[in-house]
Amino acid sequence: MISPPSLSSVQSLLECYLRAKDQNRPELIAECFAPDAELTFSIATDDIDFPRSVTGAPAIARTLVADFGDRFDRCLTYYVCAAPKLDGNGVCAMPWLVTMRQKDNDALRLGKGTYRWRVGRASGGMDRVVQLHIAIERMDAISDPGSVKLRGLQASLRYPWLPPEELAQGMAAFVAAHPDSDFALPFLQPAAFPC
Numbered sequence: 758m759i760s761p762p763s764l765s766s767v768q769s770l771l772e773c774y775l776r777a778k779d780q781n782r783p784e785l786i787a788e789c790f791a792p793d794a795e796l797t798f799s800i801a802t803d804d805i806d807f808p809r810s811v812t813g814a815p816a817i818a819r820t821l822v823a824d825f826g827d828r829f830d831r832c833l834t835y836y837v838c839a840a841p842k843l844d845g846n847g848v849c850a851m852p853w854l855v856t857m858r859q860k861d862n863d864a865l866r867l868g869k870g871t872y873r874w875r876v877g878r879a880s881g882g883m884d885r886v887v888q889l890h891i892a893i894e895r896m897d898a899i900s901d902p903g904s905v906k907l908r909g910l911q912a913s914l915r916y917p918w919l920p921p922e923e924l925a926q927g928m929a930a931f932v933a934a935h936p937d938s939d940f941a942l943p944f945l946q947p948a949a950f951p952c
Contacts, residue, residue, distance in 0.1 A: 762876045762884040767841045767849055770876060770886055775834055775917050777818070781826035786818035790886045791879035796820065797890045805868070805896040817889075829866060831904065832857035833911050835919040836872075837947040847887075849874045852947030854924065856910050858901070865901035867910070867940070869948040870894045894948040899940045909935050921947050 770789045777785035796811040811820050825832075837852040850873045857866045870893040879885035901907055913927040913934075928945045932938045 766884045777822050779832045783818035783822035787814050790814040795888045800893045802896050829857045839920045847876045865899040865907045868896035871948050
């Protein structure tokens with residue numbers, strides 16, 4: 758019988774994913790995803806576009822890192838929880854928040870949604886992400902000349918593990934300190950999990 762992955766192994770894999778995505782390092786995807794991993798999306802907004810499904814670590818690296826990095830930079834993705842929690846089937850679900858700059862128009866992009874990871878043993882016996890579902894609840898574009906709002910938001914939030922109460926406190930502090938920041942109010946609470 759194969760033992761389930763440890764929480765420390767899962768946390769390492771999820772942090773590797775953030776290094777790949779947020780630092781635009783597609784080569785790291787092979788370190789955290791199985792070669793035949795599956796990626797699916799559900800998107801509740803027209804403000805961002807991804808394919809509905811992608812198969813294989815190279816295609817995931819292209820979709821989530823290389824192509825993404827062509828459109829966005831200064832990205833920080835936050836896991837809106839204190840640490841990952843794993844069920845008995847190797848599934849770990851959590852809300853996320855993202856702050857980034859859209860390269861073609863310098864807009865602040867602020868989004869939230871949920872991740873549903875499944876971690877298992879890949880060939881070679883290593884724990885790897887075998888499935889990832891990304892639900893995107895919101896992805897707002899906000900005018901931000903000089904990235905002033907982006908810098909303020911990122912300075913207000915602890916990266917990468919951001920418990921919900923710290924998200925609310927950080928967003929509230931940002932709104933209080935910055936004029937014209939009502940756009941952040943829908944992000945005081947993490948995304949709800951889809952049914």
